[in-house]
Amino acid sequence: MSRVYNFSAGPAVLPEEVLKEAADEMMDYRGCGMSVMEMSHRSKVYDDIIKTAEADLRSLLSIPDDYEVMFLQGGASQQFAMIPMNLMKNKVADYIVTGQWAKKAYQEAQIYGKANKIASSEDKTFSYIPDCSDLPISPDADYVYICENNTIYGTKFKKLPNTKGKTLVSDVSSCFLSEPMDVTRYGLVYGGVQKNIGPAGVVIVIMKKELITEDVLPGTPTMLRYKIHADAKSLYNTPPAYGIYICGKVFKWIQKMGGLEAMKQRNEEKAKILYDFLDESSLFKGTVVKEDRSLMNVPFITGNEELDAKFVKESKAAGFENLKGHRSVGGMRASIYNAMPIEGVKALVEFMKKFEVENK
Ligand SMILES: *Cc1c(COP(=O)(O)O)cnc(C)c1O
Numbered sequence: 480m481s482r483v484y485n486f487s488a489g490p491a492v493l494p495e496e497v498l499k500e501a502a503d504e505m506m507d508y509r510g511c512g513m514s515v516m517e518m519s520h521r522s523k524v525y526d527d528i529i530k531t532a533e534a535d536l537r538s539l540l541s542i543p544d545d546y547e548v549m550f551l552q553g554g555a556s557q558q559f560a561m562i563p564m565n566l567m568k569n570k571v572a573d574y575i576v577t578g579q580w581a582k583k584a585y586q587e588a589q590i591y592g593k594a595n596k597i598a599s600s601e602d603k604t605f606s607y608i609p610d611c612s613d614l615p616i617s618p619d620a621d622y623v624y625i626c627e628n629n630t631i632y633g634t635k636f637k638k639l640p641n642t643k644g645k646t647l648v649s650d651v652s653s654c655f656l657s658e659p660m661d662v663t664r665y666g667l668v669y670g671g672v673q674k675n676i677g678p679a680g681v682v683i684v685i686m687k688k689e690l691i692t693e694d695v696l697p698g699t700p701t702m703l704r705y706k707i708h709a710d711a712k713s714l715y716n717t718p719p720a721y722g723i724y725i726c727g728k729v730f731k732w733i734q735k736m737g738g739l740e741a742m743k744q745r746n747e748e749k750a751k752i753l754y755d756f757l758d759e760s761s762l763f764k765g766t767v768v769k770e771d772r773s774l775m776n777v778p779f780i781t782g783n784e785e786l787d788a789k790f791v792k793e794s795k796a797a798g799f800e801n802l803k804g805h806r807s808v809g810g811m812r813a814s815i816y817n818a819m820p821i822e823g824v825k826a827l828v829e830f831m832k833k834f835e836v837e838n839k
Contacts, residue, residue, distance in 0.1 A: 484823040487801035488630050488776060488814040489653065490673040495818075497728045515724045520717050529713065529720075532727030536683070539730060539739055542662050547691060549684040549705065550713040550723045555580070555652045555671030557703075558682060559587035562624070562648055562667065564699040566690065567592040569619045575640060578605045578629035579807060580650060585624070591696055595620070598640075604808070605632040607768040611640030622646040622666060628654035628773050630674065631805040633766065633812065635773040639664055646690065653775050655683070656733060657817055658743035666690050675775070675816045677726040681719045733817070742817055743774075749815050749824045750774045756828045762786075762835040766810065780810035781838075787811060790834055797830055 485492045508515050511524055518525055533548050542548060551557070562584070563572060570592030574585035576599040588594035595617055598609040616623060623642040628635045630653040639647060646666030655670035662668060667686045673679035684705070691705045701707055707715050713723075733742060754772060757765040757779055766778045781787050787810050791803045804810040815824055 483798050483800045484819070484826060485800045486813045486815065486819070486823075486827070488674070488805070488812060489671075490679050491675070491814055491816050492818045493677070493725070494729065494732045497725065497732055497818075500728055501725060516721045518720075520714060520720045525720060528724050528727055529718070532723055532730060533713075535727065535730035535734065539656065539733060540660060540662055540685070542685060545688050546662055547684075547686050547688050547705075547709045548713075549686070549708045550718055550726070551682050551684055551708060552680060552719050553682060554673075554680060555650060555669065555682055556583070558650070558669050558684070559584040560590070561703045561705070562622075563588040563591040563594070564696045564703055565705050566646070566648070566667070567621050567696060568694060569621050570696075571595070571617050571619045571621060573597045573614070573617055573620045573623045573645070575599070575609070575611060575614070575623070575625045576601060577608055577626055577634060577636075578632045579805075580630065580652070581624070581626035584626065584650065588624070597623075600634075604766075605629060605634065606766055608634050608636055608771040611636075611638075614640060614643075616643045616645055620645050622648045624648045624650075626650040628652075628657075628775055630776050630814075631778075631808060631812075633773045633776045633778040634768070634771040635775075637771065646687075653814075653816075654773070656729075656739060656742065657746050657775055659739040672722065672726055674814075675818075676729050678719075678722045681722040681726060683726070745821070746774045746815070746817065749819065749821050750777065752821070752824050752828055753777050753813060753815065756831060760831070760835060762838065763831060766808075775816055776812060776814050778804055778808065778810060778812040780804075784809065786838060789838070790831075793834065794827075794830060799827055799830060802827075 573595045576582050576596050597614045600607050600609050623645045627649045648667045652670040653674040655675045669684040672681045691709050763779050794802050802811045804812045
């Protein structure tokens with residue numbers, strides 16, 4: 480068996496311990512004589528898996544009782560529609576557009592009501608987070624929407640926007656469980672799990688219970704109503720059962736690693752190694768304003784497209800996978816999620832140093 484250092488933005492690296500455990504349990508889950516993939520989602524055994532996963536997530540994030548936790552399907556993108564369908568009571572919402580994912584959510588919301596772009600960083604190819612301390616929040620806005628960590632551009636909100644009392648909705652797909660988060664500051668916070676937590680397809684929604692009502696936009700499909708899933712404890716229909724089981728294992732792994740404070744320290748240490756090198760390198764440079772740098776996604780360039788392509792090719796040959804930047808921005812991007820070991824980042828920087836010497 481040989482594993483590469485996988486810098487993919489998503490689906491992304493998972494902890495080896497988790498993968499090994501899942502492999503060990505593949506044929507016979509703890510004496511059941513079957514795989515988790517094969518069992519009824521209504522069985523006692525599965526009930527224990529999903530309940531334990533929820534309890535562990537609640538403890539990791541200190542989620543209070545007045546918040547619901549839902550394991551849903553359709554990935555993060557499904558939420559782009561589900562959020563306005565369920566929350567746009569006045570049919571008005573404010574969007575802060577800091578990248579492709581926020582833009583997609585903003586465009587989707589326009590189908591359902593009046594979505595206002597109240598701030599954007601598109602003028603500088605989304606390389607910064609706009610000042611959100613005093614935005615023109617619409618008086619009748621049902622919510623203010625952000626994408627907290629911009630996976631493609633490598634920026635992160637270090638400070639949440641001042642919503643002037645409006646409900647904050649946040650897409651945390653690519654920074655989920657990378658550091659502590661105060662859930663009570665949001666009305667709804669959600670993330671596709673394939674960046675930091677598990678297999679693609681599962682999306683976790685953490686939502687203030689008082690926002691979960693039957694009062695949704697006319698025509699909202701049953702499957703897209705939060706109330707249906709909240710009342711059924713994520714078991715209205717067959718959930719993405721195997722995916723949730725892996726998420727549960729990742730929650731246990733994070734607990735074992737010391738929880739979210741320890742994750743944060745580890746992630747800061749890893750990111751520093753890479754950013755420090757980018758700041759001193761004479762060949763490579765980061766593309767993001769320093770204050771807004773993400774701990775998870777680190778885009779960088781040489782300034783020469785041919786050299787970028789050469790780097791991607793040679794790094795792949797040396798065992799560093801998926802360093803090519805997103806197709807919309809080019810260059811390179813190293814995604815260094817929770818499960819990327821510090822050795823992976825150190826090895827990458829050593830490789831970059833060598834490449835720099837050879838290509839000066
Ligand atoms: C990957 C990603 C998405 C899209 O996730 P899907 O599960 O493919 O729909 C949305 N938002 C952010 C921030 C992402 O990183």
